[in-house]
Amino acid sequence: xxxxxxWWDPETAAFAENIPCSDCxxxxxxxxxxxxxxxxxxxxxxxxxxxxFGRVTAxxxxxxxVQRGEILGIIGRSGAGKSTLIRCLNGLEKPGRGRVExxxxxxxxxPERRLQLVRQRIGMIFQxxxxxxxxxxxxxxxxxxKIAGVPWRERxxxxxxxxxxxxxxxxxxxxxxxxxxxxxxxxxxxxxLAAEPALLxxxxxxxxxxxxxxxxxxxxxxxxNRRLGLTIVLITxxxxxxxxxxxxxxxxxxxxxxxxxxVWRVFTAPEADLTQRLIGGQTNELPSAIRSGLRNEWRRGTxxxxxxxxxxxxxxxxxxxxxxxxxxxxxVVLDASVQxxxxxxxxxxxxxxxxxxxxxxxxxxxxxxxxxxxxEVLGYVQQLA
Amino acid sequence: xxxxxxxxxARALLETLEMTAAAGAIAFVAGLPLGLILVATAPGGIRExxxxxxxxxxxxxxxxxxxxxxxxxxxxxxxxxxAGTSIGTEAAIVPLAIxxxxxxxxxxxxxxxxxxxxxxxAVKSMGGSRWTIVREVLVPEALPGLLAGFTVTIVTMxxxxxxxxxxxxxxxxxxxxxxxxxxxxxxxxxxxxxxLIALVSIVQFGGDRLARRFDHR
Numbered sequence: 001x002x003x004x005x006x007w008w009d010p011e012t013a014a015f016a017e018n019i020p021c022s023d024c025x026x027x028x029x030x031x032x033x034x035x036x037x038x039x040x041x042x043x044x045x046x047x048x049x050x051x052x053f054g055r056v057t058a059x060x061x062x063x064x065x066v067q068r069g070e071i072l073g074i075i076g077r078s079g080a081g082k083s084t085l086i087r088c089l090n091g092l093e094k095p096g097r098g099r100v101e102x103x104x105x106x107x108x109x110x111p112e113r114r115l116q117l118v119r120q121r122i123g124m125i126f127q128x129x130x131x132x133x134x135x136x137x138x139x140x141x142x143x144x145x146k147i148a149g150v151p152w153r154e155r156x157x158x159x160x161x162x163x164x165x166x167x168x169x170x171x172x173x174x175x176x177x178x179x180x181x182x183x184x185x186x187x188x189x190x191x192x193l194a195a196e197p198a199l200l201x202x203x204x205x206x207x208x209x210x211x212x213x214x215x216x217x218x219x220x221x222x223x224x225n226r227r228l229g230l231t232i233v234l235i236t237x238x239x240x241x242x243x244x245x246x247x248x249x250x251x252x253x254x255x256x257x258x259x260x261x262x263v264w265r266v267f268t269a270p271e272a273d274l275t276q277r278l279i280g281g282q283t284n285e286l287p288s289a290i291r292s293g294l295r296n297e298w299r300r301g302t303x304x305x306x307x308x309x310x311x312x313x314x315x316x317x318x319x320x321x322x323x324x325x326x327x328x329x330x331x332v333v334l335d336a337s338v339q340x341x342x343x344x345x346x347x348x349x350x351x352x353x354x355x356x357x358x359x360x361x362x363x364x365x366x367x368x369x370x371x372x373x374x375x376e377v378l379g380y381v382q383q384l385a
Numbered sequence: 386x387x388x389x390x391x392x393x394x395a396r397a398l399l400e401t402l403e404m405t406a407a408a409g410a411i412a413f414v415a416g417l418p419l420g421l422i423l424v425a426t427a428p429g430g431i432r433e434x435x436x437x438x439x440x441x442x443x444x445x446x447x448x449x450x451x452x453x454x455x456x457x458x459x460x461x462x463x464x465x466x467x468a469g470t471s472i473g474t475e476a477a478i479v480p481l482a483i484x485x486x487x488x489x490x491x492x493x494x495x496x497x498x499x500x501x502x503x504x505x506x507a508v509k510s511m512g513g514s515r516w517t518i519v520r521e522v523l524v525p526e527a528l529p530g531l532l533a534g535f536t537v538t539i540v541t542m543x544x545x546x547x548x549x550x551x552x553x554x555x556x557x558x559x560x561x562x563x564x565x566x567x568x569x570x571x572x573x574x575x576x577x578x579x580x581l582i583a584l585v586s587i588v589q590f591g592g593d594r595l596a597r598r599f600d601h602r
Contacts, residue, residue, distance in 0.1 A: 090510055113514075120512035130507035133602045134525035143521060144511040175601040195511070 042101075043068050043199050043231040044089060049098030051084055051255075058084040059095065060255040066199075071225050071232040073246030073263065075239065075278065081255040082235040086201050089233060090122045091115045103198055120148050123192030127204035129184040131176040137163070137187050138172040144195040162190040166220065182213035189220060193230075200224075202234035206241055218245045239278050243267060243341055251275045264344035268311035269374065286350060286378065290334065294379035302380035304353045304361045305334070309374040315345035319371050327367060329353055329360065350378070390573070393560060398580060400474045400555040404546045408481035409539050415486045416538075417531065419445070420493030421519060427498075431505065431515050445487040453545045456484050457552060464552075477554030481542060489538045496530030497523050529600035536592025540585050557581055 044066035051059040058081045066072045076082050087093035088100050091107050099106045107118050123144075131140050138159050145155045163169045166186040176184055185205060192200055202221070206214040222245045225232055236242060242249050242263060249266050251259040251274060259272040270276045286305075294305065310319060315338065320331055331351040338347045353364060368375050419441065425431050426438040451459070457480045464479040465471045504522050513521065524531070547558020557577050565574030 092506060092510060116512040116514060118512070119510055122510070124507070124510040126503060126507060128503055130501070130503040132504055132507075132522060132526060134528060134599070135521075143508070143513075146521075147508075147511050147513050147517055177601055191511075201510075 041068050042066065043103060044233065045099070045101035045104075046085075046088070047099040047101070049085075049088060049095040049100060051081075051088065051093065051095045051097075057255050059088070062098070062252075062255070062257055064250055064257065064260065066231055066233055068231055069225070069229045070247045071222070071234065071245055073242035073249045074233065074235040074252055075237065075242050075249060076235075076252035077274075078237060080252040082237075082252055083203065085252065086203055086233060086235045089199070089201055090119050090124060120144070120195050121197055122199045122201060123195070123197035124201040124203065125185065125188040125192050125205045127207045129176070129181075129188045129208075131184055131187055131191075133176055136173050136175055137168065137179070140176065140187055141190045141194055144191060148195050158194060159190075162194055165193070165224070166190045180213075181209050182216060185209065185213075185217050186220065189217075189224070193224065193228075198231065200230055200232045202232065202236075204236055205234065207236065207238070214241070215244070221245055247342075251278070264311075264341040264346075267339075267341045268309070268344065268346045287334065290352075290381055293381045295381070296379050298358050298361065298380050299382075301355055302382050304356050304364065305350065305378040305381055306353075306364070306368070307348065307350045307376040307378055308368055308372040309349075310345075310347040311373045312344055314371070314373055315347040317371070319368070320349065320351070322371075323364070323367060327360070327363060329356060329364060352381070390576075393564070393573075394576065394580065397555060397557045397560040397577075398584075400559075401543065401546050401557045401584075403474055404477050404481055404549060404554060404556060405539060405542045407478045408485055408546075409535075409542055411478070411482035412485035412489045412538060412542070413535055415482075416489030417493050417524075419486065419490035420497055421523065423490065423494045424497040424523070425515070425519075431518055445490055448484065448487040449491065453480075453484050454548045454551065456480055457548060461552070472553040474549075474554045474556070477546065477549035477552060477556075481546060481549065484545060485538055485542050488541065489535065492534035492537060493527075493531055496527040496534055499530065500526045529596045529602075532592060532596040532599065536589060536596070539588050539592070543581065543585060543588070557584075 550559025561577035
């Protein structure tokens with residue numbers, strides 16, 4: 001039996017067949033569609049939000065939307081305002097100016113009582129897990145249900161389902177102090193999902209975990225997003241996290257959005273300086289011997305050095321081979337890499353051409369310019385090898 | 386006179402137990418909420434209310450500053466109003482409870498304030514009310530500290546109850562003063578001290594065990 005979503009992966013659906021999606025609720029064993037469609041398709045709509053603490057501006061005129069079922073990554077250095085921003089989304093922080101709409105309702109002017117009802121529909125996980133040490137794993141997961149007024153008999157069923165979803169069925173009666181970091185975050189995720197939230201907020205959820213555990217938590221988040229259609233907003237300072245799970249990314253710097261777009265687009269062609277720097281470590285660098293010998297103007301006997309990037313479908317074309325055939329030149333590959341960012345390939349090459357002479361150099365440039373995503377003439381270098 | 390000393394000890398022990406148990410129960414029931422209010426209304430608390438925090442803080446400090454023997458005498462009119470008499474074991478419960486309540490409130494405050502703010506925030510993010518935060522986070526998370534603090538309070542009260550002899554409340558302290566000191570009976574004095582050491586050790590041992598049992602950190 002499954003709920004209104006019939007596109008579940010049959011292999012994994014069995015794993016969570018008792019978990020309703022964010023639109024359904026289980027009533028006496030049956031799934032019932034609970035909510036009509038969400039207005040406008042946007043779960044979150046943030047409009048012109050500004051916030052300052054005393055003289056320090058944390059957020060300045062921030063505007064964005066999060067569509068239903070998408071994973072939005074918000075990245076920035078520490079102090080960029082990420083934490084403040086995500087805490088504005090569930091009213092833990094009140095913006096000084098602007099609107100924060102959750103499911104079409106502006107939560108900024110809401111009194112505390114009404115805000116509590118909105119928060120019951122928003123799950124949140126934390127960097128330090130924030131599990132209650134005096135409660136067992138099962139009691140922790142059951143707490144949002146208790147707050148929502150779910151009768152205890154039904155709570156029990158859901159807790160079992162949720163622990164199965166995160167793979168911790170055998171830890172129900174254990175206290176959190178006995179768990180590893182990764183297990184704690186899994187409990188945090190189960191707890192955040194307990195009240196069938198329409199939105200999941202992840203506040204640096206993997207920053208306290210080792211790389212291996214990080215990937216397993218990210219895989220779980222991605223899986224939940226796919227399976228339950230859950231909308232997720234996550235903040236992080238790790239580029240890798242965004243790259244692994246997010247569909248779209250917002251780059252925040254000093255409280256402003258400096259770049260926004262699909263993750264593969266931002267990764268393959270970053271526009272803002274900060275984004276380039278954040279990604280910088282992941283693209284190839286020229287060997288220092290060549291870099292120091294580079295000159296801007298052509299001279300007799302010098303080699304031409306180019307950097308070219310191919311993204312998306314262009315990465316699958318044998319551009320260098322075609323160049324060799326069509327212009328009868330022999331490129332020497334100095335550096336090459338192919339990365340995949342969510343099914344979008346990004347190939348980048350640094351190549352040299354032996355003493356091409358000026359006319360041929362120009363022809364190479366023209367030939368490549370029309371065939372690659374990005375072409376950069378790095379210069380000419382004497383006596384390459 | 387000396388042949389009935391087991392009776393004397395039994396009676397004095399019973400009186401001490403009665404005073405500390407009754408006053409201790411009152412101090413716990415009144416001191417814990419007072420500690421909660423102090424934490425909740427403090428700057429950055431879950432219900433920030435500075436004027437109330439300041440007033441309660443001042444009252445607690447005032448009571449804590451007055452020596453118990455002075456409090457005992459100063460509260461005689463109030464004691465008479467509540468207990469109907471100002472003399473005897475029951476009458477001593479009133480000043481003991483009033484002295485121990487602010488004492489325990491401060492100890493409880495320290496434990497409650499130590500609860501990780503992240504946990505409060507987590508329950509807030511689930512849509513929990515302030516009362517939910519108190520019930521599900523503050524008290525259960527601080528429980529080991531609250532119990533350990535209560536043990537300290539009880540031990541302090543056993544000591545304070547010795548002074549209650551001044552208003553004819555009896556108890557072990559009274560026995561030691563009247564028979565041991567005033568009648569130069571060193572045997573009784575030593576006996577009282579041994580009983581007190583045993584009593585305090587038992588209370589401390591029990592309190593420690595209880596606190597450990599609720600500690601899952």
